[in-house]
Amino acid sequence: MLPPSISTEQPPQSVTFPPSKLNTSPGQIPTVANTPNTPPVSTLVPTGAPTPAPIPGPPTPWPTAIPATPFPTVVGTTGVSPVPTPDPTPLPSPAPTFSPTDPITSSPITPAVTTSPTVLNLEFQQLKQFLSLLSHDQGAALDIPGSPQFRALEWLANEVNLLTYTGLQKVQRFVLATLYFSTTGESWIRSDGWLTTADECTWYSGLTGRFTPCTALGQFTNLDLENNNLAGSLPPELSLLKDTLQRVHLLDNDLFGTLPTELGNLSSLSRFQVTRNRFSGTIPTEFGSFPSLIVLGLGRNSLSGTIPTEIGLLPSISTLGFERNPISGTLPTELGRLSVLRRFAVDFTRLTGTVPTELGLLGQLEKVSFEETSLVGTIPDQICILGIEIKADCIAEISCSCCFECCFDGIGCIPA
Numbered sequence: 034m035l036p037p038s039i040s041t042e043q044p045p046q047s048v049t050f051p052p053s054k055l056n057t058s059p060g061q062i063p064t065v066a067n068t069p070n071t072p073p074v075s076t077l078v079p080t081g082a083p084t085p086a087p088i089p090g091p092p093t094p095w096p097t098a099i100p101a102t103p104f105p106t107v108v109g110t111t112g113v114s115p116v117p118t119p120d121p122t123p124l125p126s127p128a129p130t131f132s133p134t135d136p137i138t139s140s141p142i143t144p145a146v147t148t149s150p151t152v153l154n155l156e157f158q159q160l161k162q163f164l165s166l167l168s169h170d171q172g173a174a175l176d177i178p179g180s181p182q183f184r185a186l187e188w189l190a191n192e193v194n195l196l197t198y199t200g201l202q203k204v205q206r207f208v209l210a211t212l213y214f215s216t217t218g219e220s221w222i223r224s225d226g227w228l229t230t231a232d233e234c235t236w237y238s239g240l241t242g243r244f245t246p247c248t249a250l251g252q253f254t255n256l257d258l259e260n261n262n263l264a265g266s267l268p269p270e271l272s273l274l275k276d277t278l279q280r281v282h283l284l285d286n287d288l289f290g291t292l293p294t295e296l297g298n299l300s301s302l303s304r305f306q307v308t309r310n311r312f313s314g315t316i317p318t319e320f321g322s323f324p325s326l327i328v329l330g331l332g333r334n335s336l337s338g339t340i341p342t343e344i345g346l347l348p349s350i351s352t353l354g355f356e357r358n359p360i361s362g363t364l365p366t367e368l369g370r371l372s373v374l375r376r377f378a379v380d381f382t383r384l385t386g387t388v389p390t391e392l393g394l395l396g397q398l399e400k401v402s403f404e405e406t407s408l409v410g411t412i413p414d415q416i417c418i419l420g421i422e423i424k425a426d427c428i429a430e431i432s433c434s435c436c437f438e439c440c441f442d443g444i445g446c447i448p449a
Contacts, residue, residue, distance in 0.1 A: 154190070156190050156195055156196075157186070157187070157190040160186060160189060160190050160203065161175055161186060161190075163200070163203070164186065164203075164204075164207060167204065167273055168182075168270065168273070169269055169270075169272060169295045181211050181212075181214035181215040181268060182211050182268070182270065184210075184214045185207050185210035185211040185213075185214055186207065188210050188228060189203065189206055189207050189210060192206075192230065193230065194230055201251070201252065202233070202251070204273050204274070205233050205253045205274065206233050207270070207273075208253075208268075208270050208271060208273050208274055209227070209233055209236065209253070210228060211268045211270045212256075212267075212268055212270075212271065213227055213228060215265045215266055215267070215268045216263040216264060216265040216266075216267075216288065217263070217264045217265050220262055220264065221258070221261050221262055221263065222260075222261050222262045223237045223239075223261055224236075224237055225237040232251075233246075233247075233253065234246050234247035234251060234253065237258075238255065238257050238258070239257040239258060239259050239260075239261065239282065244257070244280065248277075252277040253274060253277055253278065254277055254278060254279045254280065254301075255278075255279060255280040255282075256271075256278065256280065256281050256282065257280065257282040258282070258283055258286070259282045259283065259284045259285055259286070260284065260285040260286065261286060262286065262287070263283065263286040263288055264286070264287040264288070265287075265288065265289070265290075266288065266289060266290035266291075267283070267288055267290065267292065267293060267296075267307075267312075268293070269293035269294075269295040269296070271293070271295075271296060271299070272293070272295035272296055272297075272299060274299070275298045275299050275300055275301070276300065276301060277301060278299055278301060278302060279301050279302060279303050279304070280302075280303060280304045281302065281304065281305045281306065281307070282304065282306050283306070283307050283310070284306050284307065284308045284309055284310075284330070285308070285309045285310075286309075286310055287310065287311060288307060288310040288311065288312060289310070289311040289312060289313065290312065290313065290314075291312065291313060291314035291315075292307075292312055292314065292316070292317055292320075292331075292336075293317075294317040294318075294319045295319075296319070296320070297317060297319025297320060297321075297322040297323070298319075298322075299323065300323075300324060300325070301325060302323050302325060302326055303325050303326060303327045303328070303349075304326075304327060304328040305323075305326065305328070305329055305330070306328060306330035307330065307331060307334070308330045308331070308332045308333050308334075308354065309332070309333045309334075310333075310334055311334060311335055312331070312334040312335065312336055313334070313335040313336065313337070314336065314337070314338075315336065315337060315338035315339075316331065316336055316338065316340065316341055316344075316355075316360070317341075318341045318343045319343075320341065320343070320344065321341060321342075321344050321346040321347060322343070322346070323347060323349075324348065324349070325349055326347055326349060326350055327349055327350065327351045327352070328350075328351060328352045329344075329350060329352070329353055329354065330352070330354045331354060331355055332354040332355060332356040332357055332358065332378060333356065333357040333358070334357075334358055335358065335359065336355070336358040336359070336360055337358070337359050337360060337361070338360060338361070338362075339360060339361060339362030340355060340360060340362065340364065340365055340368075340379075341365075342365045342367045343367075344365065344367070344368065344371075345365055345366075345367025345368050345369070345370045345371060346367075346370070347371060348372075348373075349373060350371050350373065350374055351373055351374060351375050351376070352374075352376045353371070353374060353376070353377050353378070354376070354377075354378045355378065355379050355382060356378040356379060356380045356381055356382065356402065357380070357381040357382070358381075359382065359383055360379075360382050360383060360384065361382075361383040361384065361385065362384065362385070362386075363384065363385060363386035363387075364379070364384060364386065364388060364389055364392075364408075365389075366389045366391045367391075368389070368391065368392060368395075369389065369391025369392055369393075369394045369395065370394075371395060372394075372395065372396070372397070373397055374395050374397065374398055375397055375398060375399045375400070376399060376400050376401075377392075377398065377400070377401045377402070378401070378402040379402065379403060379406060380402040380403060380404045380405050380406065380424065381404070381405040381406070382405075382406050383406070383407060384406045384407060384408055385406075385407045385408065385409075386408065386409070386410075387408065387409060387410035387411075388403065388408060388410065388411075388412055388413060388416070388431075389413075390413040390415050392413070392415070392416050393413055393414075393415020393416045393418070393419065394415070395419070396419070398416075398419055398421050399421055399422065400421060400422040400423075401416075401422075401423050401424070402424045403423070403424060403425040403426070403431065404424045404425055404426055404438075404440035404446060405426065405440065405442060406426065406430075407430070408425070408426070408430060408431060409430050409431060410431065410432070411431065411432040411433070412425060412427075412431060412432070412433040412434070412435065412436065416435075417433075417434060417435035422437040423435060423436045423438075424436065424437060424438045424439075424440060424446055425439065425440065426439070426440050426441070426442065427439035427440075427449065428440070428441055429441075429442075433449070436449045437449060
């Protein structure tokens with residue numbers, strides 16, 4: 034028998050397909066295009082024949098990129114079936130690696146923007162909570178950056194001696210600092226010691242020589258900044274000194290705005306004088322709540338409205354001045370209850386009506402001024418028998434048999 038025939042075909046070489054043999058339709062992975070009458074590569078060697086040793090040939094280059102989608106499976110014996118696939122997606126570049134010695138650089142980090150450092154420190158927050166519990170508005174003004182109250186709180190929280198102060202000292206320094214910021218303290222004529230670490234009882238006060246600002250126990254009692262170029266509003270925080278403040282002398286300044294109703298809480302107040310300023314609005318009814326008030330000087334401002342009947346509740350009042358304000362209405366009969374009243378001035382106002390006979394009950398009355406008003410009628414005999422000094426418009430508007438001086442509107446007064 035003849036030996037089995039041996040194929041004379043050359044062993045398969047590594048095949049490089051020309052571009053014409055590749056299916057390069059968009060959206061497909063390149064595949065071998067079938068050529069008619071050409072058997073698949075896998076059938077070039079008969080089944081069962083010994084595999085001859087491969088003839089070395091040029092190495093097949095590795096692909097430069099691994100396809101993102103697995104190659105299709107060869108199906109059947111006629112070639113590779115084209116399988117539609119999405120457009121090949123290029124692999125992302127690998128993340129760079131750094132050796133332990135490589136310097137790592139990055140963009141600089143911008144620090145977070147914060148408010149003033151004091152807003153975050155513990156002393157500020159604790160002090161704010163302490164003052165909020167005492168304040169008339171539960172600390173609302175302390176939350177307004179730039180307000181006199183906020184500035185005073187910020188100043189006090191930054192004091193180097195804060196932790197050594199008693200509660201009383203913290204309150205006093207806060208109140209006075211609020212007054213300073215409310216009335217343009219940097220423009221005062223005198224501000225010796227104010228907003229320094231010095232004891233607040235040594236800060237400038239016009240009462241020096243007559244009264245000391247504080248008691249021997251360090252309680253602030255006397256506020257005197259008369260004729261000192263204070264310009265601004267009177268802060269309601271003065272009411273925080275309700276148990277100690279006795280005298281407020283702020284005459285001859287440039288204070289404006291309304292009179293704080295909270296001042297009615299000053300239970301120890303004996304003198305409140307703000308004559309010759311620019312206060313406006315009405316006289317607070319709370320001003321009838323001062324149990325110890327002796328002098329109330331509101332003259333020469335721009336106060337309007339009526340005289341509150343509550344003023345008749347002041348048991349200790351000796352001097353009462355509403356002169357040269359555009360107040361209107363009638364004189365309250367409740368003024369007859371002011372048993373220790375000595376001086377009463379309502380001249381140059383817009384008061385109307387008659388002089389109440391109840392004023393004749395004021396046995397200690399020494400001087401009253403009714404001139405330049407719109408009061409009419411007759412000065413009651415009950416007043417005349419007191420033998421006091423009376424000024425009134427007794428030429429035209431008022432009939433007065435006991436007036437000390439009679440005055441003419443816009444002209445002046447002459448002895449009666």
